Amino acid sequence: MFPGEGRAYFLPALLASTLALSVGTLTDAHARSNSAYHGQVGRASWYGPGFHGKRTASGQCFNQNQLTAAHRSLPLGTKARVTNLQNGKAVEVTINDRGPFVKGRIIDLSRAAARQITMSGITRVSVTAMP
Numbered sequence: 001m002f003p004g005e006g007r008a009y010f011l012p013a014l015l016a017s018t019l020a021l022s023v024g025t026l027t028d029a030h031a032r033s034n035s036a037y038h039g040q041v042g043r044a045s046w047y048g049p050g051f052h053g054k055r056t057a058s059g060q061c062f063n064q065n066q067l068t069a070a071h072r073s074l075p076l077g078t079k080a081r082v083t084n085l086q087n088g089k090a091v092e093v094t095i096n097d098r099g100p101f102v103k104g105r106i107i108d109l110s111r112a113a114a115r116q117i118t119m120s121g122i123t124r125v126s127v128t129a130m131p
Contacts, residue, residue: 040106044082044125047099048111056097064111067091070099071107071127079130082107084117086124091116 048064056062058076074080074095083090093113100108107127109119117125 039126039128041085041124041126042106043104043122044107044109044114044119044127045100045102045105045122046109046111046114046119048114058096060096062097062110066110067093067113067116068096068110069093069107069113070097071095072098072100074129080107081128081130082109082113082117083126083128084119084123085126087118089117092130 047070051062052064054062056068056070062068069080069082071078071080076095076097078095079092080095081090081092091109091113093109097108100106105122107125109117114120117123119125
């Protein structure tokens with residue numbers, strides 16, 4: 001190799017790899033920050049009688065007979081599809097509260113929503129925000 005011969009290829013390759021890394025980093029960070037919108041899988045619980053009639057984070061009164069849920073990060077008012085991974089049954093709920101405040105759980109469903117997917121106790125579910 002003669003002096004300066006490899007430099008013509010070095011700089012474009014360096015720029016291309018730097019660009020690829022920065023684009024990948026932005027994309028990864030964006031995906032992590034919006035992971036709830038692309039779907040979550042985890043444990044769900046339900047709440048009902050003890051909270052019926054009390055105010056939710058959205059300001060609405062909680063009604064255990066409506067298809068609603070509590071989620072830590074999805075925007076209030078978001079529609080989400082919750083699927084029971086044990087039986088494949090799904091329900092569409094409106095996020096109107098914050099929670100659950102128990103480690104290891106990703107969503108709290110109203111009593112009506114839990115019944116619709118035949119959920120008893122803690123159940124493994126997938127949660128996907130609807131557009």
